Amino acid sequence: xxxxxxxxxxxxxxxxxxxxxxxxxxxxxxxxxxxxxxxxxxxxxxxxxxxxxxxxxxxxxxxxxxxxxxxxxxxxxxxxxxxxxxxxxxxxxxxxxxxxxxxxxxxxxxxxxxxxxxxxxxxxxxxxxxxxxxxxxxxxxxxxxxxxxxxxxxxxxxxxxxxxxxxxxxxxxxxxxxxxxxxxxxxxxxxxxxxxxxxxxxxxxxxxxxxxxxxxxxxxxxxxxxxxxxxxxxxxxxxxxxxxxxxxxxxxxxxxxxxxxxxxxxxxxxxxxxxxxxxxxxxxxxxxxxxxxxxxxxxxxxxxxxxxxxxxxxxxxxxxxxxxxxxxxxxxxxxxxxxxxxxxxxxxxxxxxxxxxxxxxxxxxxxxxxxxxxxxxxxxxxxxxxxxxxxxxxxxxxxxxxxxxxxxxxxxxxxxxxxxxxxxxxxxxxxxxxxxxxxxxxxxxxxxxxxx
Numbered sequence: 001x002x003x004x005x006x007x008x009x010x011x012x013x014x015x016x017x018x019x020x021x022x023x024x025x026x027x028x029x030x031x032x033x034x035x036x037x038x039x040x041x042x043x044x045x046x047x048x049x050x051x052x053x054x055x056x057x058x059x060x061x062x063x064x065x066x067x068x069x070x071x072x073x074x075x076x077x078x079x080x081x082x083x084x085x086x087x088x089x090x091x092x093x094x095x096x097x098x099x100x101x102x103x104x105x106x107x108x109x110x111x112x113x114x115x116x117x118x119x120x121x122x123x124x125x126x127x128x129x130x131x132x133x134x135x136x137x138x139x140x141x142x143x144x145x146x147x148x149x150x151x152x153x154x155x156x157x158x159x160x161x162x163x164x165x166x167x168x169x170x171x172x173x174x175x176x177x178x179x180x181x182x183x184x185x186x187x188x189x190x191x192x193x194x195x196x197x198x199x200x201x202x203x204x205x206x207x208x209x210x211x212x213x214x215x216x217x218x219x220x221x222x223x224x225x226x227x228x229x230x231x232x233x234x235x236x237x238x239x240x241x242x243x244x245x246x247x248x249x250x251x252x253x254x255x256x257x258x259x260x261x262x263x264x265x266x267x268x269x270x271x272x273x274x275x276x277x278x279x280x281x282x283x284x285x286x287x288x289x290x291x292x293x294x295x296x297x298x299x300x301x302x303x304x305x306x307x308x309x310x311x312x313x314x315x316x317x318x319x320x321x322x323x324x325x326x327x328x329x330x331x332x333x334x335x336x337x338x339x340x341x342x343x344x345x346x347x348x349x350x351x352x353x354x355x356x357x358x359x360x361x362x363x364x365x366x367x368x369x370x371x372x373x374x375x376x377x378x379x380x381x382x383x384x385x386x387x388x389x390x391x392x393x394x395x396x397x398x399x400x401x402x403x404x405x406x407x408x409x410x411x412x413x414x415x416x417x418x419x420x421x422x423x424x425x426x427x428x429x430x431x432x433x434x435x436x437x438x439x440x441x442x443x444x445x446x447x448x449x450x451x452x
Contacts (some may be wrong), residue, residue: 039209066237102357
């Protein structure tokens with residue numbers, strides 16, 4: 001017999017949980033290196049515009065689908081579509097969230113390893129040593145798998161306890177802790193000699209650095225950062241109360257998500273400029289470049305350097321867990337409601353399946369020939385297929401679904417809480433969902449595939 005559905009108990013808990021689902025390594029890892037590669041402040045301004053024009057309308061669309069359906073993502077789309085082919089857009093969201101969780105857990109496990117390594121002084125060498133340390137650890141056949149298992153088990157224990165006692169309660173603890181750790185490292189970074197150059201890079205726009213790649217990169221980053229089309233937003237919205245103001249909630253979540261992303265840049269760039277490190281170091285920024293930055297920046301006071309490093313990787317781990325919680329809940333809710341099994345059983349199945357994917361994604365960093373093909377490792381293939389194909393396709397179809405397939409009156413009723421909330425911007429929202437968002441998402445999708 002299917003378990004009774006839960007819901008969020010408080011508005012604060014709902015906002016923190018939903019923001020926690022959006023806030024993750026995309027904010028603290030991907031956003032800073034994207035900003036560094038694309039000129040700093042100018043990229044941030046473009047990114048904020050993309051959040052307003054693309055992120056918030058897409059998030060609102062998933063809120064409407066999730067709350068109206070009051071069920072897992074697949075069933076919510078099915079209910080709104082009358083069971084026609086649009087229901088498979090919901091199924092795509094469930095599949096995307098599950099596949100992302102498998103390889104995302106590997107990177108999340110790396111964060112736990114670096115908390116351990118920072119505390120015990122294992123990454124206190126020069127740049128070559130740090131680079132070698134990461135290469136040796138990531139290609140080890142056992143250690144990354146153990147850390148992947150550890151972070152998946154932690155996530156599973158939260159999910160098993162349900163929406164209020166698990167997701168909401170944990171979010172209320174982790175999100176403030178994450179924010180406090182972030183502020184501590186921001187202050188330490190900004191006080192370093194030469195740190196003002198990093199702040200200038202972050203807040204003084206240089207529009208000569210912008211090109212078409214930067215615009216499309218900001219568009220894609222807004223999509224990735226807000227967890228659009230992964231099933232997370234839609235699933236969490238299914239636990240919203242009927243009186244929840246969806247527009248206000250979308251604005252609050254987007255503001256908190258963007259604030260943490262900008263603070264992550266403020267945490268990293270002053271320290272990087274302080275020791276003369278290139279801010280556009282790319283994806284290696286967190287696990288290769290930053291340990292060297294911390295070692296150099298706090299060489300005079302090694303204890304402070306160790307604490308900053310521990311806090312930083314603890315921050316990354318917390319961000320990873322809040323995202324894993326939302327990804328896990330997408331598949332768990334699907335199994336509970338479609339197979340009519342208990343939450344504990346569903347969560348166990350999802351954890352086991354994610355671990356299975358994670359093991360092979362982790363092993364693909366080792367010298368195992370059959371786990372690399374087409375010039376990519378298995379890990380890279382999961383990242384490519386989900387991030388560059390499934391996410392934009394899911395977002396594109398969701399916009400078409402809400403904009404054209406779902407009755408306008410139903411969308412308006414959900415948007416305005418059945419006439420109890422002002423609807424002055426409803427027409428603007430619908431215009432963006434029908435025309436602007438699909439066009440922008442299609443542009444990102446074609447650009448990622450190398451069409452232009």
